[in-house]
Amino acid sequence: MNEVVALPQAADEVLSQAEAAYRQLRDKLIMLEIRPGEPINDGQLAAELGFGRTPVREAIKRLEVDHLVVSYPRRGTFATSVDFTELADVSEVRELLEPLAARSAAIRANAAMRRELLSVADTIAGLEPNPAESRDLMRYDLTVHRLIYKAAANPHLEDTLIRYDNLATRIWCLVLDKLPSVSGHITEHVDLLRAVADGDADKAGELALHHVTNFEETIRKVL
Structure with missing residues (x-):
């Protein structure tokens, strides 16, 4: 199997937990590792990625702006559909x-x-x-x-x-x-x-x- 090159990041770039969580979740959503329509559980993702809930929640807010996740009152947050x-x-x-x-x-x-x-x-x-x-x-x-x-x-x-x-x-x-x-x-x-x-x-x-x-x-x- 071909070795995939890492996505670019400056060598001297020190990421905050929120930024690191955002980038990891963003790429999971882009590559459909989190499928369209799948619920987004911040606690489960925090445990999976090794971050606290706060940085994951901050990341999710940014992903809403990117139109990669969507939140509904009383229903929760989901990966957006692909239109x-x-x-x-x-x-x-x-x-x-x-x-x-x-x-x-x-x-x-x-x-x-x-x-x-x-x-x-x-x-x-x-x-x-x-x-x-x-x-x-x-x-x-x-x-x-x-x-x-x-x-x-x-x-x-x-x-x-x-x-x-x-x-x-x-x-x-x-x-x-x-x-x-x-x-x-x-x-x-x-x-x-x-x-x-x-x-x-x-x-x-x-x-x-x-x-x-x-x-x-x-x-x-x-x-």
Whole structure:
């Protein structure tokens, strides 16, 4: 089995318990390890993740803002459903902002970030995709996008795109079993990462746009 690269986090970044709980729960919801419609029990999650209830509750509040969980009076909190009708709206935003992030990253990324982008590109290029590992491969998609957003050095753009990429990834994960393979979707990142690392803003923008439009076309074929 391929070893999945870790999702990016600055080496000197010390996370609060609330932030760590938020990131872990967010990625469980994105990858559908917590299924759509599943109840969210803060006590159970706190025990499972090794945090106190307070940081988990703070994380859940943030996840509501991200539209990943929803709370109902007297009923409780649940993972949101995946609404395929949102695909067009999500894609419309991403088709504008993903190329912007890629171009900005190509211009602004520092030397250390460019080395990291190339390292991830080399890792993905060396993968031997296995259809049985589709869900694990999708973690590379999250890794690549988050690295590019970070390299763009615009925290407002980064926050916005992470939120929309999270929603897009949930849609993708829900139809994984209907897709013959996601390897092509993942290997597309190699040229994109290298264009960003090389500082080729125009090529990076074009590849980012192609990646997003190809994502929507692939999803629509299986719906």
